[in-house]
Amino acid sequence: MFKFTKTEIPDVIIVEPQVFWDKRGFFMETYSEKEFKQNWIPNIFVQDNHSKSNTWVLRWLHFQTKNTQAKLVRVISWSVYDVAVDLRKGSPTYWKWVWVVLSAENKKQLFIPQGFAHWFLTLEDNTEFVYKCDDFYSPEYDAWILYNSKELNINWWDYYDLDKLIISDKDQNHKEFDKQNFYFGYREMTENIYAYIDMQNIYKSFIRETEWKNIDWKKFYIFLKDKFKIKKIYLFLWYIENQKRFYNKLKEWWYELIFRKVNNIKWQIKWNVDTELTLQVISDLNKFNKAILVTSDWDFASVVRKLKEEWKFERLISPTYKYCSKLLTNEAKEKAFFLKDFLPNFTKN
Numbered sequence: 001m002f003k004f005t006k007t008e009i010p011d012v013i014i015v016e017p018q019v020f021w022d023k024r025g026f027f028m029e030t031y032s033e034k035e036f037k038q039n040w041i042p043n044i045f046v047q048d049n050h051s052k053s054n055t056w057v058l059r060w061l062h063f064q065t066k067n068t069q070a071k072l073v074r075v076i077s078w079s080v081y082d083v084a085v086d087l088r089k090g091s092p093t094y095w096k097w098v099w100v101v102l103s104a105e106n107k108k109q110l111f112i113p114q115g116f117a118h119w120f121l122t123l124e125d126n127t128e129f130v131y132k133c134d135d136f137y138s139p140e141y142d143a144w145i146l147y148n149s150k151e152l153n154i155n156w157w158d159y160y161d162l163d164k165l166i167i168s169d170k171d172q173n174h175k176e177f178d179k180q181n182f183y184f185g186y187r188e189m190t191e192n193i194y195a196y197i198d199m200q201n202i203y204k205s206f207i208r209e210t211e212w213k214n215i216d217w218k219k220f221y222i223f224l225k226d227k228f229k230i231k232k233i234y235l236f237l238w239y240i241e242n243q244k245r246f247y248n249k250l251k252e253w254w255y256e257l258i259f260r261k262v263n264n265i266k267w268q269i270k271w272n273v274d275t276e277l278t279l280q281v282i283s284d285l286n287k288f289n290k291a292i293l294v295t296s297d298w299d300f301a302s303v304v305r306k307l308k309e310e311w312k313f314e315r316l317i318s319p320t321y322k323y324c325s326k327l328l329t330n331e332a333k334e335k336a337f338f339l340k341d342f343l344p345n346f347t348k349n
Contacts, residue, residue, distance in 0.1 A: 002032065004039040007100070009093045011190075012084050012116070013040060014100060015072070015109040028107065030074070031132070041111050043070045044286040045132035052077075053122040053129070056164045058147055060119050063087065066141040066254065068114040068184065069133040077128035079103035080120040083154060085145065088115040088184045097154060114192075115184035117145055134287070193314055194288040195230045196281055198295035199237035200272045202319060218253045219346035228292060228315065234258055234280060236273035274299050281307070290314035298325030304332055 001018040015036075017028040036042070053059070063069075073082060085097040100110050101123075112118050120129065145152065147167070202215075224230055235250060239259035250257055258280055260273050274297065281291060281303055291307055293300055294317045307313035308331075316332035318324040320340045329336045 002029075002035055002039070004041075006040075007098045009084070009086055009096060009098045011040075011086075011113045012098050013111040015041075015111060017107060017109070019107060030109070031072070041072075042289075043072075043113075043134040045072065045134050047133045047136055048130065049133065049137075050128065050130045053127050054166065055122060055125050055127075057122045057127075057166045058119070059121075060144045060147055060167070062119070062142065062144045063117040064135075064138055064141040065143050066256075067135045067138040069135045069137075070114045071112045071118055071131050071133055072109055073102065073112065073118070073120075073129065073131035074107070074109040075102045075104055075127065075129055077104050077126055078122070078124035079105070080122050080127060080129060082110055082120045083118070084110070084112045085117040085119075085152060086115070087117055088190075091115075095151070097152060099154075119145075119147070191229060191231075192287075192289040193228065193230045193292060194284055194290075195224060195228070195233045195292040195294060195317075196277050197233065197235045198273060198277055198293070198297060198300070199235055201295045201297050214347040216346055216348045217250060217255075221253050221255060223342065223346045224294075224317075228317075230292065231288075232256060234277075236260070236277045236280075238273070272297070272299075278303055285310065285312070288312065292317060294318075296320070296324040296328065298327040301325070301327045301331045304328065 003016040003018075005014040005016070006012075007014060017030060019026050019028045031045075033044075051059070080102050081099060082102050083097055083099045086093045086095065088094060100108065102108050102110060102120075114134070122129075147154075221233060224233060233255055234257075235255040236258045237260070239247075239261045247257060258273070258276050260276050277295075277300070281293075284291075290312055292315045293303065296318045304313055304316060313332075313335065316328065316336045318328075318336065318338055321329075321338050324336070324338070
């Protein structure tokens with residue numbers, strides 16, 4: 001049994017377990033998927049972390065710009081001052097922060113959703129801090145905020161001795177966070193929509209309709225993100241050795257690339273990525289709230305059907321009505337959307 005309490009930022013939740021004491025000590029549950037889902041926390045956690053720190057260790061406001069992580073944090077030895085900052089632009093609490101003292105004594109946990117930065121200060125020696133994450137650590141996307149950020153103005157000065165503060169060299173030498181050039185979208189974080197693009201199918205559109213040859217993939221990404229408020233966009237494509245430069249560009253433009261290797265470039269038109277896309281959707285089923293498929297291929301009608309059964313189908317996006325499978329559009333019904341009329345939004349000038 002747990003008690004769930006929303007903080008001043010409602011998406012940040014204090015979780016208090018029921019503790020059973022007797023002469024031997026105590027017993028408590030620290031996590032129950034069923035209860036958490038019933039109380040605003042549907043996340044599936046995939047990684048556990050554990051740190052031990054001395055007094056006045058400050059672990060900064062960290063977050064990942066991609067593969068964003070929700071966290072369930074608690075202390076198993078001594079205590080910390082724990083802070084979460086809302087980085088979701090458009091949120092009623094954007095750039096606001098909330099704090100909680102977590103300790104081995106009070107046994108409170110704090111749930112911090114995706115789109116937040118997280119930071120904690122240890123208040124005693126040998127403090128042990130453990131937490132669950134709903135995505136894996138990706139150091140290449142690591143980012144953080146200065147502890148003394150003037151914009152945040154966190155008033156926690158009574159909790160530490162400035163002269164004794166212990167900060168890692170990596171954190172100490174980091175530049176101030178650029179609030180203007182990076183933020184998480186509030187709707188993207190809360191609605192949690194993933195998109196899956198069948199590039200093989202888009203490639204066929206390149207061949208059949210000349211105007212598709214001028215697609216600007218960076219503009220296409222921005223178009224999808226802005227129009228449909230998508231959080232993560234997968235692109236399924238062949239891996240061809242001499243296309244590495246193009247793949248690197250796609251990564252720079254924030255696509256998540258899933259490859260199928262093509263051994264003979266002469267036959268690449270006959271290869272598809274159906275298996276890779278379907279497996280990724282099934283693998284992600286507990287990670288997203290809604291999914292969008294970008295394809296015209298009839299093979300994905302069964303994927304649409306599965307998503308509808310799970311109440312997770314958001315939309316089918318097809319390059320053109322003319323070349324879209326009738327079986328697929330019949331399954332998607334009113335949720336089918338066609339890109340042809342929007343080509344000027346994402347083609348090269």
